Amino acid sequence: MASQPLSEIKILDLSRVLAGPLCTMMLGDLGADVIKVERPVSGDDTRGWGPPFASDGQSAYFRSVNRNKLSVAADLESADDRGWLRRLMLDADVVVENFLPGALARKGLDAESILAEAPQLIWCTISGFGPHSQRPGYDFVVQAECGWMSVTGPRDGAPHKVGLALADVIAGKDAAAAILAALLARGQGQRSARERQLHISLRDSATAALINVAQNTLVSGEPPERWGNAHPNLVPYELFRARDRDIVIAVGNDRQWADCAHVFGLVSPPPASPVPWPTNAERVSHRATLITSVAAVIATDDADVWMRRLAAVGVPCGLVRTVPEALTAVSSDGRTGVAPATGGTVRLAPPQLDQHGDRIREHGWGVFGGQQL
Numbered sequence: 001m002a003s004q005p006l007s008e009i010k011i012l013d014l015s016r017v018l019a020g021p022l023c024t025m026m027l028g029d030l031g032a033d034v035i036k037v038e039r040p041v042s043g044d045d046t047r048g049w050g051p052p053f054a055s056d057g058q059s060a061y062f063r064s065v066n067r068n069k070l071s072v073a074a075d076l077e078s079a080d081d082r083g084w085l086r087r088l089m090l091d092a093d094v095v096v097e098n099f100l101p102g103a104l105a106r107k108g109l110d111a112e113s114i115l116a117e118a119p120q121l122i123w124c125t126i127s128g129f130g131p132h133s134q135r136p137g138y139d140f141v142v143q144a145e146c147g148w149m150s151v152t153g154p155r156d157g158a159p160h161k162v163g164l165a166l167a168d169v170i171a172g173k174d175a176a177a178a179i180l181a182a183l184l185a186r187g188q189g190q191r192s193a194r195e196r197q198l199h200i201s202l203r204d205s206a207t208a209a210l211i212n213v214a215q216n217t218l219v220s221g222e223p224p225e226r227w228g229n230a231h232p233n234l235v236p237y238e239l240f241r242a243r244d245r246d247i248v249i250a251v252g253n254d255r256q257w258a259d260c261a262h263v264f265g266l267v268s269p270p271p272a273s274p275v276p277w278p279t280n281a282e283r284v285s286h287r288a289t290l291i292t293s294v295a296a297v298i299a300t301d302d303a304d305v306w307m308r309r310l311a312a313v314g315v316p317c318g319l320v321r322t323v324p325e326a327l328t329a330v331s332s333d334g335r336t337g338v339a340p341a342t343g344g345t346v347r348l349a350p351p352q353l354d355q356h357g358d359r360i361r362e363h364g365w366g367v368f369g370g371q372q373l
Contacts, residue, residue, distance in 0.1 A: 004031020028068030029344025
């Protein structure tokens with residue numbers, strides 16, 4: 001097997017639930033050696049988040065973000081466990097954790113002193129609301145407080161959360177990006193302890209992810225509305241019901257609209273007649289009339305027919321697929337999940353709790369050295 005970009009990089013994962021474990025799994029996919037440290041008996045919270053559970057008792061949730069790791073259980077109330085855990089930290093390249101502020105320091109495992117002893121170490125803390133907040137970080141709460149729910153859901157209905165824990169996912173990916181940047185900077189020369197201490201919060205990641213929605217507010221001074229499956233700035237850019245199933249159409253420019261209008265018979269081929277509402281600003285102004293006209297046409301035929309016709313002229317469109325349908329397009333399985341999107345490899349199945357504990361306590365990071373895992 002070819003060497004991966006992060007081969008021989010050692011990641012100590014003291015995080016739990018989703019953002020941190022996703023971050024460390026991504027680094028493991030890219031070749032890093034990852035040791036996952038869990039509490040005794042119960043382990044990571046997500047080990048109990050089910051059903052569904054696999055035949056070996058693992059929850060599907062836990063499996064989704066914990067491949068390419070070894071597991072060891074550590075009792076932070078035990079001086080012996082804190083001792084070998086500190087040694088692992090001092091020899092690691094990266095520590096990732098999501099404890100509340102002060103929790104590790106009270107156990108003698110504070111980032112500042114360990115970073116001072118380990119000049120190679122990068123320490124990444126993932127929190128809910130920043131380094132000075134004691135609030136636990138739960139995706140649903142973050143989605144509510146960071147504006148996501150206010151812009152998600154039916155126009156005349158209640159605010160909705162996104163259908164997956166996307167704030168956690170974005171924070172995990174932000175953490176992975178920050179760690180990769182810090183590893184690159186480390187390779188360019190000595191860095192201070194402060195420069196090697198990273199902090200990612202779900203709040204900051206979720207707020208930054210507002211992107212154009214935030215900018216609309218900053219430019220207009222007005223709070224954005226909920227648009228359901230429509231787009232506040234583009235028309236037509238929403239869901240339509242074909243005769244047999246739902247499709248989406250995402251017109252991003254005037255040329256695409258002209259082609260779309262011809263496909264739907266709203267205008268004769270040029271130069272017979274001009275395209276109605278030729279600019280996006282006009283389409284936004286006449287949203288209701290345009291959408292009613294397009295919806296009536298789409299309802300007359302099956303989704304596959306419209307997909308072929310729209311694709312033939314380059315109009316972005318898609319079927320509203322179920323999750324099982326979507327998974328047929330990628331490599332995936334029930335044990336190791338969806339294949340890495342970053343070009344990495346799957347080397348290890350998600351571990352059982354403390355599966356590698358004895359060997360890690362005996363060999364430390366040497367557990368990865370030339371052994372069959």
